[in-house]
Amino acid sequence: MQRSTPEKALVLTTSNRAYPAPERSAPAPAVAVPGWPGPEARERSSQLNCRSCRSASSTSSGSEAVLYLVITGSAGTIGTALINALVSDGHPIRALDLQVPEQAPPCVESLQVDIRNLAAVTAALAGATAVIHLAGITQEAPFPDLCENNILGTYHVLEAARRTGVPRVVLASSHHAVGLHPVNRALGPDTNPAPDTFYAVSKLAGEHLGYLYAHKHNLEVVAVRIGSFREQPTEPRHRHTWLSPRDGAALLRSAATAPLANPYTLVYGTSANNARWWPDAGWDDIGYQPRDNASDHPDLGPLIDRWQAANAQNTQVHSNATPLAGRAAST
Numbered sequence: 001m002q003r004s005t006p007e008k009a010l011v012l013t014t015s016n017r018a019y020p021a022p023e024r025s026a027p028a029p030a031v032a033v034p035g036w037p038g039p040e041a042r043e044r045s046s047q048l049n050c051r052s053c054r055s056a057s058s059t060s061s062g063s064e065a066v067l068y069l070v071i072t073g074s075a076g077t078i079g080t081a082l083i084n085a086l087v088s089d090g091h092p093i094r095a096l097d098l099q100v101p102e103q104a105p106p107c108v109e110s111l112q113v114d115i116r117n118l119a120a121v122t123a124a125l126a127g128a129t130a131v132i133h134l135a136g137i138t139q140e141a142p143f144p145d146l147c148e149n150n151i152l153g154t155y156h157v158l159e160a161a162r163r164t165g166v167p168r169v170v171l172a173s174s175h176h177a178v179g180l181h182p183v184n185r186a187l188g189p190d191t192n193p194a195p196d197t198f199y200a201v202s203k204l205a206g207e208h209l210g211y212l213y214a215h216k217h218n219l220e221v222v223a224v225r226i227g228s229f230r231e232q233p234t235e236p237r238h239r240h241t242w243l244s245p246r247d248g249a250a251l252l253r254s255a256a257t258a259p260l261a262n263p264y265t266l267v268y269g270t271s272a273n274n275a276r277w278w279p280d281a282g283w284d285d286i287g288y289q290p291r292d293n294a295s296d297h298p299d300l301g302p303l304i305d306r307w308q309a310a311n312a313q314n315t316q317v318h319s320n321a322t323p324l325a326g327r328a329a330s331t
């Protein structure tokens with residue numbers, strides 16, 4: 001039932017795709033915004049993205065240049081954990097969400113922003129060096145709601161980044177993008193998507209928007225198909241899918257800051273689980289080194305095959321599906 005550790009493989013790039021990259025537009029002009037870095041500071045910070053400039057971007061004390069991070073969905077589970085992990089770095093963070101926390105660390109500026117509003121997102125992104133886009137609906141929902149919050153919302157983040165010259169966008173995608181692949185099929189980085197829900201379709205649309213903006217509008221985009229972000233693994237499936245808060249923060253930070261070889265990078269987001277289902281392609285490229293492992297939590301019980309159970313109850317539902325071992329369960 002368990003998937004063996006996948007082989008190391010190449011990260012998804014233009015060359016792996018069947019369709020040609022569209023023409024690229026000229027980079028957007030840098031925008032100056034009060035209280036947020038001007039073009040010069042951002043230029044210095046963006047040099048972090050270039051290996052050869054890394055030493056030049058260091059300050060006289062040897063520390064790296066300041067990053068100006070925007071995090072959407074900052075009040076959510078991952079956003080909260082990420083901010084807690086990142087504040088110790090001292091980089092200024094602009095936190096966007098429908099909900100604004102009553103208290104925030106000193107270097108965090110919390111703004112109530114609905115990602116369905118392009119003008120508001122554009123104003124909030126101006127001057128940033130990277131945006132980590134987490135906001136949206138995070139489970140199955142009516143398709144029109146997913147279109148508005150997840151697809152249109154992601155378009156707004158990418159378009160706002162283009163308009164304001166934010167060089168790097170990290171997109172929170174989901175493992176549900178491949179949720180209908182049987183567990184006994186080895187997945188490589190080039191394996192076709194197999195979305196298991198409307199939610200998964202909305203996440204795939206976000207990935208493809210990221211690809212388009214990376215190749216046509218000079219953005220650097222990293223899409224992360226997040227596994228199961230939990231404090232601890234709590235169910236058998238998490239042996240394969242768990243992403244610990246410590247590793248999740250490290251992964252998203254790397255995705256936002258690492259020098260990239262390609263404009264668009266797609267990675268899976270799990271801890272270093274011995275039994276992980278998905279390839280680790282791209283981890284080395286962005287310098288992600290997970291430290292936690294679901295195997296260190298042995299008492300998770302047997303894996304329940306939810307699709308087989310559903311089939312047993314109603315042969316009309318998923319009648320063509322091979323065992324999926326609960327991939328269609330919640331995040």
Ligand SMILES: NC(=O)c1ccc[n+]([C@@H]2O[C@H](COP(=O)([O-])OP(=O)(O)OC[C@H]3O[C@@H](n4cnc5c(N)ncnc54)[C@H](O)[C@@H]3O)[C@@H](O)[C@H]2O)c1
Pocket residue numbers: 072073074075076077078079096097098099113114115116133134135136137138139149153172173174175225226227228229230331
């Ligand atoms: N938690 C997981 O295990 C997991 C797994 C796979 C993918 N993901 C993805 O990671 C991201 C973050 O997940 P999470 O667990 O922190 O979710 P969450 O539901 O805890 O947080 C989502 C946040 O987005 C905000 N939001 C929703 N719609 C918004 C809008 N229109 N404008 C502004 N803010 C809005 C919500 O207020 C909430 O604070 C999501 O995109 C999710 O799809 C999470």
